[in-house]
């Protein structure tokens with residue numbers, strides 16, 4: 001197939017088409033703007049600032065960079081474990097360049113990252129590496145695809161790989177029976193607090209995001 005003749009990319013993933021990128025960025029900005037003003041958020045500000053009195057502007061706090069995408073496999077040009085094997089999966093070759101409809105089902109915010117959870121369909125899961133969740137000890141028993149997300153922004157000095165780890169952390173808490181504290185019914189959905197600056201907004205209406213399965217080289 002076409003991939004074998006090329007050197008391995010930095011990563012494979014679904015790249016959101018540009019029309020929906022704007023929509024997702026706007027929704028995320030709206031959410032951060034609203035979260036900022038909630039009393040419940042202010043009560044836990046110390047999670048973000050380290051100081052109780054200090055204010056935080058979440059839109060400034062997180063830096064966004066690059067095209068919005070959902071990484072399937074981080075290959076690091078072949079240096080990452082399992083990179084070559086992933087690129088040889090028949091489905092990866094067959095579906096390279098195809099457009100899928102991703103479902104963004106939740107937004108989450110931590111003191112490190114802001115991201116959107118992606119709920120993958122069975123058809124999309126064929127492109128998901130079997131070990132993505134197993135890399136994280138506390139998440140090893142979560143269903144395949146639990147880590148799927150779109151990074152929307154990172155705090156200063158934080159690498160994007162952190163977004164998926166933050167999502168797994170929240171999902172592992174849920175799996176462990178921690179319900180979180182239902183804070184508010186917002187227009188976008190219900191907002192839950194999981195302690196230590198971890199916020200999850202389950203979207204009332206998931207965002208349908210057309211995205212092209214492809215790869216990225218820098």
Ligand code: 2AM
Pocket residue numbers: 010011070071073074150151160161162163164
């Ligand atoms: P992200 O998927 O959370 O955004 C380039 O750095 C891309 O590969 C980013 O999109 C980044 O995170 C993802 N990435 C970097 N290191 C990774 C790793 N060790 N495991 C999984 N994804 C990684």
